[in-house]
Amino acid sequence: MNIKEAKEQIKNAIIAYSTVDRFGKPLIPIQKQRPIFLLGAPGIGKTAIVEQIAEELDIALVSYSMTHHTRQSALGLPYIVEKEYDGEHYQVSEYTMSEIIASVYEAMETTGKKRGILFLDEINCISETLAPSMLQFLQYKTFGRHQVPENWIVVTAGNPPEFNRSVHEFDIVTWDRLKRIEIEPEYASWKEYALAQQVHPAITSYLDIKPEHFYHISTTIDGKQFVTARGWDDLSQMIKLYEKNHLTVDHHLIEQYLQDETIARDFSHYYQLFHKYRSDYNITAILKGAATNEVKDRAKASQFDERLSLTALVISQLDHLVSHQLEKESMLKQVMEHIQSLHLKGLAPRQAVTVLEAGLQDLNDRFRQKNQSHATSTTETKILSEMIALEEKILATAAVSKDTIDQTVLGVIREELTDIKQQNQEVLTAFDAAFTFYEEVFGTDQEMVILTTEMTIHARISKYLYTHQCPKYQHYNENLLFENRQAELMNRIDALDLLELEANENKSA
CATH class of the missing domain: 1.20.5 (Single alpha-helices involved in coiled-coils or other helix-helix interfaces)
Incomplete structure (x- = not known):
């Protein structure tokens, strides 16, 4: 199955395993919950989908690579204790808590989340001394004498033997304790992830043209050559940083991530063209309805590959605008909910300020806690920091205002809401300008279909257009x-x- 289908299977399994009776006990006992095993080539995105699932289900995540673990680090260290049996005293071996199990409890303490995923990567590469203990773990979820907490689901992963010489083939006894999911690389599924993570548009537009270059492994006289999903993802982040710091993105950088000479050189040439298109077309002017006749004439005369690159640039710019607005709207909604939870209504001004200070301190504590535990995405971090900034503004206004606390809060919220509405109008104007440009240049043919389709499959843009009316999008989407x-x-x-x-x-x- 592809990575999207695998993700759905894992989420469904976690939801099923987490179903409890009226006493809070899992309907499937922990020893009957088969750990999920993701089998797929390296760099395909196995770790990434587990991280996404934890974020989407709002549960904790502890990740471990099993390749470096010895029997002692996985099971704990032995120590001697005195015990009495039938009046006789004996010295008995006990074990300290496993480093892995201890990390689960630490995550629960740090994040405040009692449910989570324990992700063990490369379990088919463990040392021979650890293999018997791993079999016991897969059945009973215990390392040494300590068990994984009830509300934690075990997900494991590994590469097929042809990709890793350290892989040990599982026997039937082991396979019979696992929920096995085999993942095949597929660009169409990965593209959804790429759009959500804002992977550089040069990469997605290149792979739209040449999807066969998304995942490629070959053997030459010089050894293995390969390109993986991880390579594209990491390259995207580096390209963005190079561009931000005005550094040159060249073949020497690209081949560090795309370790196939032919594909690396091909993408390097494409990136240079893409970079030139971004400069030549001036996307900002297009989205302001100020495209020059020279730009329109060039677009009309362009080849299909260049038109795809242009669409990728337009979508990327619209996504940037939309992302900012969705974050602002989410932030304002969460601030209003947080303020309501403080029950400020009717409080005297000085008392209200004290309550606001306590609420703000709670937000700051939550922000530090999430940063320390790495339990938030970049978007969540930005929203939380903006919440803090807005509530600081409310607090500062309340400290000097002669109005009631209700009037003060409402005044600040209205000011923020007015700003968001004005920016929304600017964003919708940009969408309208994009459609107008395509109508003038390409008419209603395949380029318009591609533009509309890209907006629809793009999660953030689609969400935004669902809640904010754009007549031209609705028109072309209905036709589509x-x-x-x-x-x-x-x-x-x-x-x-x-x-x-x-x-x-x-x-x-």
Whole structure:
């Protein structure tokens, strides 16, 4: 299955395993909960989807690579204790808590989350001395004498033997204790992740043109050459930093991440063109409705590859605008909920300030805690920091205002809301300008279909356009849906005609 289907399977398993009875006990006992085993080539995104699932389900995550663990570090260290049996005293071996189990409890303490995922990577590369203990762990979820907490789900992963010489083949006894999910690389599924993570548009537009370069492994006389999903993701982050610091992105940088000479050189050439398109087309002017006739004429005369790059640049810029707005709207909503939870209504000004200070301190504590535990995404961190900034503004205003606390809070919130509404209007104007540019340059042909489709499959843009009305998007999206339904209907009619033809032939026979 592809990475998207695998992610859905894991989420469903976690939800099922987390189902409890009225006493809070799992309906499937922990010893019957098969650990999930993700089997797939290196760099395919196994770790990434586990991180996404933990974030989406709002549960904790502890990750370990099992390759460096010895029997002692996994099980704990032995020590001697005195015990009495039938009046006789004996010295008995006990074990300290496993480093892995201890990390689970530390995560629970740090994040305040009692549910989580224990992710053990490369379990098929463990040392031979640890193998018997691993079998016990897969069955009973225990290392040494200590068990994984009830509300934690075990997810494991590993590479097939052809990619890693250290891999030990599992026997049937081991496989029979695992929930096995095999993952195949597929660009279409990875693209959804890439758009959500704002992978550099040069990469996604290049792979739209050449999806066969998304994941590639070959053997040459010089050894293995490969390109992986991880390589594209890491390269994207480095390109962004190079661009931010005005450094040159060249073939020497690209080949450090794309370790296939042909693909690295091909993408290097494409990136230079993409970089030139970004400069030549002036996307900011297009989205302000100020594209020059020279730009329009160039777009009309361009080849299909260049038009795809242009669309990627437009979508990337729109995504940047939309992301900022969604973050601001989410921040304001969460601030309003937090202020309501403080029950300020009716409080005297000085008392209200004291309560606001306590609430602000709680937000700051939460921000530090999440940063220390690495339990927040970049977006969550930004929203939380903006919440703190807005509540600091409310507190500062309340400290000097002669109005009631309700009037003070409402005044600051209205000011923020007015600013968000004004920015929303600017964003919607940018969308309208994009559609107008495509109408003038390309008409309503395939380029318009591609633009509309890209907006629809892009999670943030689609979410924004669902809650904010853009007439031109609605118009072209409805036409696209109608055409899709019409094509589906024609396929069904063709299928019915074929069945009828086959039936008639059978009767004749």
